[in-house]
Amino acid sequence: MRLIFLGAPGAGKGTLAELLADHADLVHISTGAILREEIKAGSDLGKEANDYVKQGKLVPESLINSMLENRLEQGDLSNGYILDGYPRTLAQAKFLDQLLARLDTPLDHVVLVDVDQEVIIKRLSSRVTCSQCGAIFNLLQQAPQKEGICNKCGGTLIVREDDKEEVVRHRLEVYEENTKPLIQYYQDGGLLLKVDNSASPAIALEILLDQLEKGSE
Numbered sequence: 001m002r003l004i005f006l007g008a009p010g011a012g013k014g015t016l017a018e019l020l021a022d023h024a025d026l027v028h029i030s031t032g033a034i035l036r037e038e039i040k041a042g043s044d045l046g047k048e049a050n051d052y053v054k055q056g057k058l059v060p061e062s063l064i065n066s067m068l069e070n071r072l073e074q075g076d077l078s079n080g081y082i083l084d085g086y087p088r089t090l091a092q093a094k095f096l097d098q099l100l101a102r103l104d105t106p107l108d109h110v111v112l113v114d115v116d117q118e119v120i121i122k123r124l125s126s127r128v129t130c131s132q133c134g135a136i137f138n139l140l141q142q143a144p145q146k147e148g149i150c151n152k153c154g155g156t157l158i159v160r161e162d163d164k165e166e167v168v169r170h171r172l173e174v175y176e177e178n179t180k181p182l183i184q185y186y187q188d189g190g191l192l193l194k195v196d197n198s199a200s201p202a203i204a205l206e207i208l209l210d211q212l213e214k215g216s217e
């Protein structure tokens with residue numbers, strides 16, 4: 001199964017994608033997480049992307065598209081994947097259409113992860129990320145077992161530079177302007193499913209599994 005997860009920053013795409021990936025044995029591909037790894041490793045791509053990511057701006061199309069193309073050509077995706085954070089613009093969606101046509105691997109569904117604006121602001125301002133493995137925790141909903149320490153790898157939890165309030169506001173604007181039009185694009189293509197993620201990721205997973213089952217009947 002090949003899926004895209006769409007939704008505003010803070011909608012809980014990453015956490016829900018992680019849960020579904022575990023449940024259905026899919027690979028979770030987060031372009032933001034790949035970029036953060038590249039930045040940490042100090043690679044050429046990381047150096048080029050660094051300023052954009054820190055300021056909550058979109059990384060230029062040429063960089064992100066070739067990064068995605070490399071990822072989708074790797075050999076570990078035969079059971080399917082969840083794309084989280086890509087596409088973010090109409091141009092990226094069209095690039096992806098062409099790439100998937102060439103690879104002969106069409107999408108099954110595009111999942112819109114939906115939440116109220118108020119919930120988003122609350123979530124983003126209480127989100128912490130592991131500086132080592134990238135795992136995400138939420139101090140309100142999914143607090144780590146030990147304060148400041150990652151449950152998964154023992155790494156130190158930090159507030160991402162781009163989860164600070166100013167940058168969050170900018171990321172929400174970028175989403176409204178560039179990414180929201182994709183909802184219509186995929187609705188028109190007959191691929192869109194919607195899942196409300198205001199309550200909890202576990203509840204959203206149940207709803208989504210139900211929808212995916214119906215969608216493939």
Ligand code: AMP
Pocket residue numbers: 009031032033035052053054056057058059060064084085086087088092162171
């Ligand atoms: P995320 O973890 O998905 O919120 O992404 C973090 C940051 O990585 C974004 O604010 C952008 O700077 C960059 N980024 C991730 N995916 C993309 C994309 N598809 N296009 C452009 N920039 C991206």
